[in-house]
Amino acid sequence: MLHVVTAIDAEGPIVDPAKPDILDSWERVDGLLGRLFSPALREAAPDSLGHGPVLSWFVLSLWGVRHNPYQRPANSLEVFDRYAGRWGRAMAAWGDGLYWHYHQPSPCGAANRWCADWTHADCYDEVLARLLVDRGFFPSCFRAGGRIEDNDLSHWLEEIIPFDYSCCSGAVDWDRVESCGEPLRAFCDWSRAPSDWSWYHPDRDDYQRPGAMRRTVLRCPDLASPVHTLTDRDIEAAFARAASGAPTVLATFEHDRRDVTADRLADAFARIASAGRRHPAVPWRYATAQAGAAAVTVGQALPAPTLDIAPGPGGRARVTAAGALFNRPFVALGDASGNLRRRAGLACVGRGKWLTDPLPEGTAVVAAAAAGPTGEVGTARFVVIKA
Ligand SMILES: [Zn+2]
Structure with missing residues (x-):
């Protein structure tokens, strides 16, 4: 069985006058979300069970921000409340999943700067405490901000969150100079991780290598970004792996950032369904991030503790x-x-x-x-x- 997981890093509006295609108000973000929750998207390109796409919402908590030049939602709960409040019923109706996305704040306090140091601030614990105490929410799946992970984050996740969709291995341009002026690999590196759609329990000493930790890392590369595009070859490789008998997750991610996201997702679902028709012996289904990971690692869902x-x-x-x-x-x-x-x-x-x-x-x-x-x-x- 092939499980198709579509992650959305849900971050809310960003005000950047230099980039008018970036959605700069909740009203514009809601316009995109209306398309992502529409029957036009959800009933097209059905899986081999006859069901349409489901989405996995990785909702961002920004916290510890002192400079916010692009006026991003930065009070830790705003994006969660907007999604759970305005769109919670639609998520439930379509069978979507709600998870967690976290940007570690930069020591400089700027909301738009990446940070690869998990140890300089521990506001992730405060944010999770806030989500649990004030909203009763706790995530089963995680995506790292900027896909930035290291062994410190790996060990923090290992205590509490079973499924980690941060891995963006594959044909990634690791040397692309990012907006911060540094090459991507200087702060985000999955170049050693498996790129054949195999999921793995990470090694204690190297989050990119299979090892003996309990947590599961799943590959979830960019659908369409300056550093990675999900190609038909990637999709074909996932079906081929599933056809060999290996339970497989085909995962990819996008943002709630541009109107073109709806078109890109529709195109990806059509390409996946097309690959499914070329592999009639491979059953495949759209799945939430949790259901897909549970299916390939354990097989059947187990009750909550x-x-x-x-x-x-x-x-x-x-x-x-x-x-x-x-x-x-x-x-x-x-x-x-x-x-x-x-x-x-x-x-x-x-x-x-x-x-x-x-x-x-x-x-x-x-x-x-x-x-x-x-x-x-x-x-x-x-x-x-x-x-
Ligand atoms: Zn993000």
Whole structure:
């Protein structure tokens, strides 16, 4: 079986007067989204099961931004709220998936600068805490901003998020000088990763090499960008791999940035359906990022773990989990005002049992989320009763 995953890095409007084709208001972004959720796109180019395309929305959280020359949504929840609020019902109706995309802020604080240093700031933990405490959301799939990953990010993901669609291996122009003045490979490198549509568990010492970590890395190159285009040869290779009996994900990504995205997606779906007709013996389906990854790694969907939070000794919270886990829970703390949102330290005190660090003064809520091996996410919430 071939699973076709279409990722959209959902980032909202960008105001760049030099590039009028870039959607510069939510109204213009909504115009594109209206096309992406339209029957015209969703009922064309059906898969071998007769179903139309589904999309996987990797919603961006920008945080830690001090300079914002292109007026990007930068308050960490704005893009999520816009997508989940304005388009949540349409996502559910078409069977789409909602996941997470994160740009590590540059030390200079500019919203439009890339950063390859995962360690200089840890606002990713705060952003995830905010999404979990305030919106009850936790992602099973991740895409790195600028596809920028290193071993630090790889090890951070390994604790909590089972499926990583950041890999853009293949015929990429790694030496193209990007807008920051540096070649792409100086901050984004997947040149050593498999490019034959094989997915892999990464190596502890090299995120680009297959190894023994639990997380799954899936290739998801640009559909059409200055550094990579998804060719018919790429599509053919995915069908050929599936035809050989290897469960395969054919994934690609686009942005919610230009009106032409709708045309590019329609063209890609038509090309994939055409390849499907050339391989009548290969069953293929459109899948969400989670469903595609679950199908190739485990086979069938497993139930989400069941989490529970209760008061623990010494002013701590006790977190327990039943059922299979991908790795361990992400536990977040919040105060009543909305100022404190942070990840809690966790000490394992038995199989499926953890204690948080002592809760800080003013903690009003403890929330936990954990993914199962196939990405089904269980959550729990505990309101702290103050003495
Ligand atoms: Zn991005």
